[in-house]
Amino acid sequence: EDQVTQSPEALRLQEGESSSLNCSYTVSGLRGLFWYRQDPGKGPEFLFTLYSAGEEKEKERLKATLTKKESFLHITAPKPEDSATYLCAVQVGSGGGADGLTFGKGTHLIIQP
Amino acid sequence: NAGVTQTPKFQVLKTGQSMTLQCAQDMNHEYMSWYRQDPGMGLRLIHYSVGAGITDQGEVPNGYNVSRSTTEDFPLRLLSAAPSQTSVYFCASRPGQSYGYTFGSGTRLTVV
Numbered sequence: 001e002d003q004v005t006q007s008p009e010a011l012r013l014q015e016g017e018s019s020s021l022n023c024s025y026t027v028s029g030l031r032g033l034f035w036y037r038q039d040p041g042k043g044p045e046f047l048f049t050l051y052s053a054g055e056e057k058e059k060e061r062l063k064a065t066l067t068k069k070e071s072f073l074h075i076t077a078p079k080p081e082d083s084a085t086y087l088c089a090v091q092v093g094s095g096g097g098a099d100g101l102t103f104g105k106g107t108h109l110i111i112q113p
Numbered sequence: 114n115a116g117v118t119q120t121p122k123f124q125v126l127k128t129g130q131s132m133t134l135q136c137a138q139d140m141n142h143e144y145m146s147w148y149r150q151d152p153g154m155g156l157r158l159i160h161y162s163v164g165a166g167i168t169d170q171g172e173v174p175n176g177y178n179v180s181r182s183t184t185e186d187f188p189l190r191l192l193s194a195a196p197s198q199t200s201v202y203f204c205a206s207r208p209g210q211s212y213g214y215t216f217g218s219g220t221r222l223t224v225v
Binding site: 036041046087104 | 146205219
């Protein structure tokens, strides 16, 4: 069974304190790993797609990396507006349907001023 | 550019009632999906469509029907609402599998 596990469940940082969120996955035939940001009461907002081990993507203070077993979302010098729940999802070749994403439960990030 | 529009935003149903959650996108995306989000469970795929006239089941399809008569619209029908269907429902679309989903703002459904 395909599994996606995110850690930690919750993380509280001071403004400017860099850290990393983890997404480990156990899937067969990974066809893409996606990161989303979700604010309270809103739908997830797409951040990155990673396809192969060693790939990296950056956007402002965020950088996503991918290995064969996990992905990291690095947050550098975060600001309070980076507070949100960050979701990881995998696209697999089978399971969850031909267009299904399997999501992790998310990491709730709070950046304190 | 509206993106993905879901209606209604909030709904309360009585057990046994039926209803349709509406989803429309104006980006000409071929792929559309319905997810439900429950506390501690993450997002789970209900049904998806890879183009007009083509639909298939996801992880948790029981109690829900979908149809895709046009590229723009992908309604989700609850046949006979049950309290276990209390959840937040998200519709999403994307041009193809290599792209990220664009999500709607969600419908919060309570079944009493």
